[in-house]
Amino acid sequence: MFIKKVFTLWFLLAVIVCSGFFLLANAPIQYAEKSNVSVPQPSNNELLGYIQQYQFLISEISHALRKENYSFQLDYGVLPNDKIELLVSLPDKADTSTKQKIEEIMLNVLKENNLNPVFFQLTLKNLYEPAEPSSTRLSYNDVLANLFEEMIDQNYGIFSIDHSITSEEIQIRINLTQEKNNMIQKQVYQLAEDMIKKHHYDVEQFSIDVQNNIKILD
Known part of the structure; x- marks a missing residue:
């Protein structure tokens, strides 16, 4: 009986401790989600720095996609987590295989330039649909x-x-x-x-x- 009570007490303490860790782990995420709107936007001077840094990459990706005869518009922007969003707009609804091929080409260009894909987000959308307002745009x-x-x-x-x-x-x-x-x-x-x-x-x-x-x- 004593062992059973000890086990029950230990189990309750474990649940409380785990719950505490869970709440602490999730608190920043919840805060970030609620405060997305108030995340400081990069200044225009900072945006110019990003443009100068990644213009060459946009040119190389555009060249690689044109070689495959894709019709597209390529834009880029800065996400709140400082990742660079590479946004490809397609004039028609492309099928899954086409999108996968475009993403592969973009990833290859990143690797050829010794850029870690982890720091980039690839986004494909229809040309006539507004982009999700997730990034501060560097081109339009x-x-x-x-x-x-x-x-x-x-x-x-x-x-x-x-x-x-x-x-x-x-x-x-x-x-x-x-x-x-x-x-x-x-x-x-x-x-x-x-x-x-x-x-x-x-x-x-x-x-x-x-x-x-x-x-x-x-």
Whole structure:
């Protein structure tokens, strides 16, 4: 009887101790989940440092995927855990084997450059779907690709689009042909704003510059 009581007491103490360890182990995770929104965002100067550090990698991955004739847009960003997200947007819903092949190519490029895949997150999505807002973006090629297609569909003729990230803002530059008047420029400006919102980004973070400097030679 005494042994039974001792065993019961020991078991209860073990449960309490284990429960304490479990709560302590899970407390930071729960805190992190609840405080994701308040995680400090990298400054624009820090983002520029990431861009300079990984631009070569984006170029090499793009080259490797184009060699296999994939149609895609490649972007990258910084996750709250400091991993680099490599985001591939595909124009159509790719099958599982295609996605696996793309991931293999990306992993090979990382290994060829002596980069540990543990510090990267590979994400594949449909081009026309907004990306999950998990990372602070270092490029917005998927947004611009959607905007480009929309402008083609709406018959804006010849134009160019590019973007850059500075220490102050995200700049989107759209250049139209000279005959495009002020009203058309405003329409294009609004189209760009709508596309940014469609992808769930804050328009206030962007500077949109619409010009009409393209000359058409007869």
